[in-house]
Amino acid sequence: MANSSRIITIRCDKCKRKIFKYEKVGRGHILRCYKKRILENYTVHEGGIIKCSCGNIIGVDRERFIKMNVVHNV
Numbered sequence: 001m002a003n004s005s006r007i008i009t010i011r012c013d014k015c016k017r018k019i020f021k022y023e024k025v026g027r028g029h030i031l032r033c034y035k036k037r038i039l040e041n042y043t044v045h046e047g048g049i050i051k052c053s054c055g056n057i058i059g060v061d062r063e064r065f066i067k068m069n070v071v072h073n074v
């Protein structure tokens with residue numbers, strides 16, 4: 001079966017600003033965002049914490065991916 005991917009925009013669950021443009025592979029929820037698939041990044045990094053510019057915590061940096069605080073259903 002072909003490995004289909006598409007480009008999606010993930011938004012902050014609080015203020016709805018853009019967080020990432022992300023190349024999503026397959027179906028289902030987004031629990032992790034792999035850095036190599038992040039095409040545009042609008043987040044603020046504070047140590048290992050990834051935040052929206054509104055201050056809402058988006059996730060935690062786990063080196064190869066970002067573990068999302070909120071499961072994004074796209």
Ligand SMILES: [Zn+2]
Pocket residue numbers: 012013014015016017052053054055056
């Ligand atoms: Zn926000």
